[in-house]
Amino acid sequence: MWRRSLINVGSRVNRRRHEAVDRLKNGGVGVRGRGASSAAVMGTSDKQKTMENLGGPGLMASLYWLFVKGYFQTTQQMQIEHSKIYGPLWKSKYGPLVVVNVASAELIEQVLRQEGRHPIRTDMPHWRSYRELRNQAHGPLTEMGAKWQRIRSILNPRMLKPKHVSSYTAAINEVVTDFVQRLAWLRETSGQDMMVNDVAGELYKFAFEGISSVLFETRMGCMNEVVPEKTQKFIFSVGEMFRLSPVVVLFPKSTWPYMPFWRRFVAAWDHLFKVADELVQKKIEEIQKNVDLDQNVEGAYLTHLLLSDQMTVTEILGSITELLLAGVDTTSNTISWCLYHLAKEPEIQEQLYQEVMRVCPGDKVPTSDDAAHMPYLKAIIKETLRLYPVVPGNARVVVENEIMVGDHLFPKNTLFHLCHYAVSYDDSIFPNAHAFLPQRWLRAPDEKSKQHPFGSVPFGFGIRACLGRRVAELEMYLLLSRLVKQFEVRPDPAGTTVKPITRTLLCPAKPINLQFLDRRV
Numbered sequence: 001m002w003r004r005s006l007i008n009v010g011s012r013v014n015r016r017r018h019e020a021v022d023r024l025k026n027g028g029v030g031v032r033g034r035g036a037s038s039a040a041v042m043g044t045s046d047k048q049k050t051m052e053n054l055g056g057p058g059l060m061a062s063l064y065w066l067f068v069k070g071y072f073q074t075t076q077q078m079q080i081e082h083s084k085i086y087g088p089l090w091k092s093k094y095g096p097l098v099v100v101n102v103a104s105a106e107l108i109e110q111v112l113r114q115e116g117r118h119p120i121r122t123d124m125p126h127w128r129s130y131r132e133l134r135n136q137a138h139g140p141l142t143e144m145g146a147k148w149q150r151i152r153s154i155l156n157p158r159m160l161k162p163k164h165v166s167s168y169t170a171a172i173n174e175v176v177t178d179f180v181q182r183l184a185w186l187r188e189t190s191g192q193d194m195m196v197n198d199v200a201g202e203l204y205k206f207a208f209e210g211i212s213s214v215l216f217e218t219r220m221g222c223m224n225e226v227v228p229e230k231t232q233k234f235i236f237s238v239g240e241m242f243r244l245s246p247v248v249v250l251f252p253k254s255t256w257p258y259m260p261f262w263r264r265f266v267a268a269w270d271h272l273f274k275v276a277d278e279l280v281q282k283k284i285e286e287i288q289k290n291v292d293l294d295q296n297v298e299g300a301y302l303t304h305l306l307l308s309d310q311m312t313v314t315e316i317l318g319s320i321t322e323l324l325l326a327g328v329d330t331t332s333n334t335i336s337w338c339l340y341h342l343a344k345e346p347e348i349q350e351q352l353y354q355e356v357m358r359v360c361p362g363d364k365v366p367t368s369d370d371a372a373h374m375p376y377l378k379a380i381i382k383e384t385l386r387l388y389p390v391v392p393g394n395a396r397v398v399v400e401n402e403i404m405v406g407d408h409l410f411p412k413n414t415l416f417h418l419c420h421y422a423v424s425y426d427d428s429i430f431p432n433a434h435a436f437l438p439q440r441w442l443r444a445p446d447e448k449s450k451q452h453p454f455g456s457v458p459f460g461f462g463i464r465a466c467l468g469r470r471v472a473e474l475e476m477y478l479l480l481s482r483l484v485k486q487f488e489v490r491p492d493p494a495g496t497t498v499k500p501i502t503r504t505l506l507c508p509a510k511p512i513n514l515q516f517l518d519r520r521v
C-alpha cells in the first residue's frame with residue numbers, strides 16, 4: 001500500500017514541480033495565455049504557493065519560544081507544539097536565517113527523495129572554520145559535494161557491508177565482557193543497593209571503547225577502574241564541543257575570533273584531533289614495524305585505510321576523528337534509553353530474556369549471527385529509537401534544484417528542518433505514540449510494514465544516511481543481549497523520571513540510575 005501511495009506522491013510532486021517551474025520560466029504564463037501581467041495571470045486561486053505564503057514564527061516569536069517559554073533545551077518538544085499551531089509545514093525566522101520545518105512523514109519523504117546527488121545537512125560553518133584554521137581535512141560529517149561522495153565511497157564498504165561488520169564481533173565482545181565486569185564493580189562500590197549511578201555516563205565509556213576498538217584495534221582504558229586522564233579529557237572535549245556548537249553558530253562568523261567561547265571551541269577540537277592523531281601515528285609505526293619484519297599486516301578499519309592508499313594521512317585523520325565523534329553519544333544514549341525502559345517494563349524485559357536464552361542458552365556469548373534470530377531485541381531497539389531519535393531534527397539543504405514540498409515550491413538552497421521527533425509521536429502513524437510498544441515493529445514474515453516508512457528514520461535515509469549504522473546496531477545487539485542474560489535491570493527505587501533534552505543530540509536531562517541484580521545467584 002505504501003509503495004503505491006509513494007509512487008502517486010512522487011509523480012504528483014514531479015508534475016506540480018514541472019508545472020510550477022514552467023510557469024516561473026514563462027514569467028507567469030498559465031492557462032490564461034500570454035500578454036496578461038503575471039500578477040493578473042496568477043490569480044489567488046492558482047497562485048503558486050511559495051516560501052512567502054508559509055506561516056510560522058518570526059524572529060521575536062522564535063526568541064520568545066526559545067528563551068521566555070524555555071524551549072531552548074527542549075527544541076524537540078517545540079516541534080510538536082509548533083506543528084499543532086502551524087500544521088506540518090511552517091517557517092521559523094532567526095534574523096536573516098529562514099528555516100522551513102517539515103513535520104509529516106509524507107512531506108519528509110518528499111524532501112529526502114528530491115535531494116539530488118550530493119545531499120547536504122547544513123554547511124556547518126563553525127566545524128568547517130576550525131578545519132580551515134588548523135589546515136585539517138574534512139571528514140564525512142563536514143565535507144560536501146563530489147569530495148564528500150569520494151570520502152563516503154572509500155569509507156562505506158568496511159563500515160556498512162555485513163561481512164566486514166560481523167568481523168568486528170570479537171573486538172566488541174571483549175569490550176562487552178569488560179563492561180559487564182565494570183558494572184558489577186560499580187554496583188559494589190556505589191554503596192547503594194545494587195545501584196549503578198549515571199548509566200548513560202558509563203555507556204558513553206563503553207561506546208567510546210567499542211568504537212575505538214573497531215577503528216584502531218586499540219583499547220583506551222575506559223573500562224579500567226580509573227579511566228586514563230587523556231581519555232577523560234577526550235570525553236570532556238567532545239561534550240564541550242557539542243555544548244558550545246549551538247552557541248557559536250548564533251553569532252556571525254566575523255565575531256568569533258573575539259569570543260571567549262570560540263577559543264574554548266577551538267581548544268576542544270584541538271584535543272580531539274590530537275588524540276586521533278596520536279592513534280593514527282601509533283598505527284603507522286605498528287604497520288611499519290610489521291613490514292620491516294616481513295610480517296603480514298592485517299588489522300582493523302584504520303589499518304585498512306592506511307594500507308589502501310586511497311586517502312592521504314591528513315584525510316584519514318579528518319575522517320577518523322569525525323567517525324569517533326559521531327559514534328559515541330549516539331550509541332550510548334540509545335542504549336541508555338533502552339535500559340531505562342526495560343527497567344520500567346519488567347514484562348518486556350522478561351520476554352527479551354526468554355528470547356536471548358532461547359538463541360544463546362547457558363553461557364553462550366551472543367554473536368552477530370545470533371542477532372539475526374532475535375526479532376524482539378531488534379524491535380526493542382527500533383522502538384527506543386522512535387521514542388528517542390538521537391538526531392531529533394535533521395537539517396537538509398537542497399542545492400541542486402528547486403523543490404516542491406506539499407503545495408509549496410521552494411527555491412534552491414532552502415534550509416529544511418526535518419522534524420523527526422514530532423513525526424515519531426504522530427498518533428496517526430504510531431497509535432498510542434507515547435507508549436513503549438516494541439511489538440508494533442513485529443510482523444509475520446509475509447506481512448507488510450504497518451508503519452509509514454518515513455515515520456521513524458533514526459539513521460537517516462539515502463546516500464547521506466548514517467555511516468556507522470551497522471556497527472552501532474552490532475554494538476547494541478551484543479551489549480543488550482549480554483546484559484539481559486546477566487542481570488535483571490530495575491528502576492531507581494527513588495522513582496526518578498528522566499526526560500530528554502536536545503544538546504545538538506537528544507540526551508537524558510539528568511543521570512539515569514538503575515539497579516542491576518544478578519540473574520544467576
Ligand code: HEM
Nearest residue numbers: 140326327330331391458459460461464465466467468472
Ligand atoms: C544508535 C546509534 C546511531 C544513530 C541513531 C545515528 C544516527 C545518525 C543520523 C540520523 C545521521 C544523519 C543522517 C542523515 O543526515 O540523513 C548520522 C550520520 C552519521 N553517522 Fe550516525 N548514528 C549512530 C551511530 C553512529 C556510529 C557508531 C558512527 C561511527 C562509526 C556514526 C557515524 C556517522 C557519520 C560519519 C555520519 C555522517 C554521514 C555523512 O554525512 O555522510 N554513527 N547518524
